Amino acid sequence: MIARFIARRAATLTVTLLIASVVIYGALFLSPGDPATLLAGGGKEPSPGLLAEIHRQYHLDDPFLESYWRWLTGMLHGDAGQSLSYQDSVTNLLAARVGNTLFLIAYAALLIVTLGVTLGAVAALRGRWVDTVVTMVSTTLMAVPVFVMSVLLTWGLAVRLDWFPAYGTGSGFPDRLEHLTLPALALAASWLAYVAQVSRSAIRAELASEHVQTARGRGIAERFVVRKHILRNAAAPIASVSGVAVAGLIAGSSIVEQAFGINGVGALLIQSAAKQDLAVVQALALLTVVAFALINTAVDLLTAALDHRVSLEGSQ
Known part of the structure; x- marks a missing residue:
């Protein structure tokens, strides 16, 4: 009975966390603003070429499912990605x-x-x-x-x-x-x-x-x-x-x-x-x-x- 209870709770927990990960990533993926401007530096308007290079380097323009899967698998392996503002890994x-x-x-x-x-x-x-x-x-x-x-x-x-x-x-x-x-x-x-x-x-x-x-x-x-x-x-x-x-x-x-x-x-x-x-x-x-x-x-x-x-x- 206890084993079944723990197994059922573990399955529920896994589904809950999977849904939460989709909601969290999706909400921030659709949020307004461009994170690439953080790396462009200064208060001047960044050039389109610079923004495009930053988008390419940090995979900011990848399709949702592709970028979500890369992020989720990275999280499961202890790699939470790279911070744009601190220029360091999120794990550090x-x-x-x-x-x-x-x-x-x-x-x-x-x-x-x-x-x-x-x-x-x-x-x-x-x-x-x-x-x-x-x-x-x-x-x-x-x-x-x-x-x-x-x-x-x-x-x-x-x-x-x-x-x-x-x-x-x-x-x-x-x-x-x-x-x-x-x-x-x-x-x-x-x-x-x-x-x-x-x-x-x-x-x-x-x-x-x-x-x-x-x-x-x-x-x-x-x-x-x-x-x-x-x-x-x-x-x-x-x-x-x-x-x-x-x-x-x-x-x-x-x-x-x-x-x-x-x-x-x-x-x-x-x-x-x-x-x-x-x-x-x-x-x-x-x-x-x-x-x-x-x-x-x-x-x-x-x-x-x-x-x-x-x-x-x-x-x-």
Whole structure:
């Protein structure tokens, strides 16, 4: 059953990524503007002969299916093409920046899972004023956009209090951890609040369930009821929403990297889009879709493993 479930998800994932690659390449292939003007240089109108040579050299005039197949097979072999604006291979550009982005996303994901689940559990189990405070704070955080949170954290914790640096990535693990604390907080804030609310709701639902009332009526110690009956059964929805939150960090990282001057993949995507550097934008867009799809697939597998009430045969 598990093997069939994994095989079905793998087939679905493959088809999804293939369709996404066609959409990504096709949308940018049809986008207005001529990337060849980037290589012509200067503000003067480039000559038609120069543009034609650039088109020939970079295969910009090839038919769609031919250029798409060349791009896709190159991506599968680790060759994402050549950047027109940076005059370097896309693979080299990504290799120099992906470490910063992965560190940032991992840091933010750790904050989301640990703080979000903890706050939600405390609010549900303690109740009263703790529940009220957590609900108010999480509701406020969910309403604040990422770029606004970036500005607020920079002004409050970097400029006013001088607790953290506001720019760059640092060097070495301790220095990098210090530099990326504010970006990670800005990136994680709204998702952290969302996970806290879902965790609170899932645990409160288990608190009111019949099997928990039965366990308490049998005189089972409260700590065992909480661990074995409440938290265990609430783990599946919490894991599911945490996975969605971590996948959502991929999109938000672009804004945070720009705001805090982080030399990462997200900032590279924004800069390349502004310069009409199609090779870089196409590669990053496809890699984003791949990462998002892989995380969602892993979350589905984890949810099915945590909650045996989820049917593997019926999962889509």
